[in-house]
Amino acid sequence: MGNLFGLSRRRFLQLCVASPLLLTAASACGRKKDFSLGVYQHPGHEAFYISDHFNLLPDNVMLRKSQSAEVIVSAMLAGELDAATLALDEVLTCLAADIPLQVILILSRSCGANVLLSRPELTSAAQLKGKIIALESRAVSELLLEHYLQKSGLQRQDIEVAYLPQLKQLMAWENGQIDAAINTPPVSHYIERTGAKRLFDSSQCPALMFQVLAVRTDRVNLLSDIPALLLNSYYLGLDHLRLFSGDSLRRTAFWRNLTLSETTNYFASVQYPGLAQNIALLSESDALHKAMQQLIRFMPAAAQPKIYSPALFDTAALRQLVLN
The missing domain is CATH 3.40.190.10 (Periplasmic binding protein-like II)
Incomplete structure (x- = not known):
């Protein structure tokens, strides 16, 4: 795809960070890295790896990376993470263990990844x-x-x-x-x-397999700037993936030990909802609740969440990102 607008990568990132339409991490400057975000290897999560590589994450956010989902889920269950990129069934696993989560972003929908x-x-x-x-x-x-x-x-x-x-x-x-x-x-x-x-x-299959960003509500004040800053960092990374696809393909191929052809298929295996589609999905949430109910059927009774609130899906951070 290449650079659609003829900008250098450095200039693009400078413009993104300076843009009044996007939040910046300036308010986090000077803080220690006291917020842990867990991320594992999956095409739906790569934007966070890009953001981390280009230092686009909020200054107080530490990215904890793993090759496997099991490590990230275990870290969330152990109380070591404040937020994580998870599949919906992994969200259910955490809820069943009484980890208070709220989904603030749909990262991707599988269209061939599974x-x-x-x-x-x-x-x-x-x-x-x-x-x-x-x-x-x-x-x-x-x-x-x-x-x-x-x-x-x-x-x-x-x-x-x-x-x-x-x-x-x-x-x-x-x-x-x-x-x-x-x-x-x-x-x-x-x-x-x-x-x-x-x-x-x-x-x-029907559209039932989603990757999401979930935050612990007992660790994150959803009225603070941290959730929106995380989303801002994610979309900066996603914009880089789209506008500088050649660079992104080469980096991801190196990071994941893939050929360029495999990396192209890697990204093509998921769909990335934009801001408007995310707000619609999280607001209406019928598709997400349907997916959750389908997934619960395959969980052992003892491992099923007793109940999960309709407020599990929240658009406050997305709306803050749009308005700032």
């Missing part, structure tokens, strides 16, 4: 009978598997399920211990390099 891959010789659903499918022990993976089984005509008893985190799936795949796997980028790209066949992905 994928079922099989060995290259397994080209049909019938050939999966009796085979081992690895997936994470989480609701979103179970949801994708259910949609695939319904579409293919297979029954749950036709397959064997091995619950493995994504990085362990990769090792099991390399060791020939599994026949298929449900995962997300970048792990899915590593497995596809071996010739794996893409049997099914989230582009064939």
Whole structure:
């Protein structure tokens, strides 16, 4: 895509930070880094990595990065984070543990990021009978598997399920211990390099798989400037991804150990809602509540949140960002 406006990257970032339409982190200058934001590798989260690289995060925000979602969720459950980029089922897991969260931004919707891959010789659903499918022990993976089984005509008893985190799936795949796997980028790209066949992905499902930014309401005053500053940093990073796509592709390819072609597919596997679409999604929230209810079905009864408030989704920070 390249730079659509003929600006240098440095000049673009200067203009963004100086723009009256966007908040800046100036009010945070001089503070210690006392706010922890957890982020894990996922195409929907890359804008925060870009913002961190170019020092566009508020001065008092420390980015805690991980290769795996499990590490970030565990850190949130342990009280080590004030905010995190999470999937909706991970939000539910935190709510069930009485972590008071509020979703202030929809980062992305999966349109192919969640994928079922099989060995290259397994080209049909019938050939999966009796085979081992690895997936994470989480609701979103179970949801994708259910949609695939319904579409293919297979029954749950036709397959064997091995619950493995994504990085362990990769090792099991390399060791020939599994026949298929449900995962997300970048792990899915590593497995596809071996010739794996893409049997099914989230582009064939209803819009139920979202990545969000969630903050702890007991740690963050939602009337303060921190939530809006976080959103400002995110959109600065997202603007860089779009306007300087060549630079962004090269950086992300290096960070994620991907080829440029893989990185293009990495970003194409999600959709990024803009400000207006975000406000609409969070305000109406019917699609989000529907997704939550679908995901809850796959959570053990003991791990389900007893109740979650309709106020779980909040637009105050987005509206503050627009008005300033």
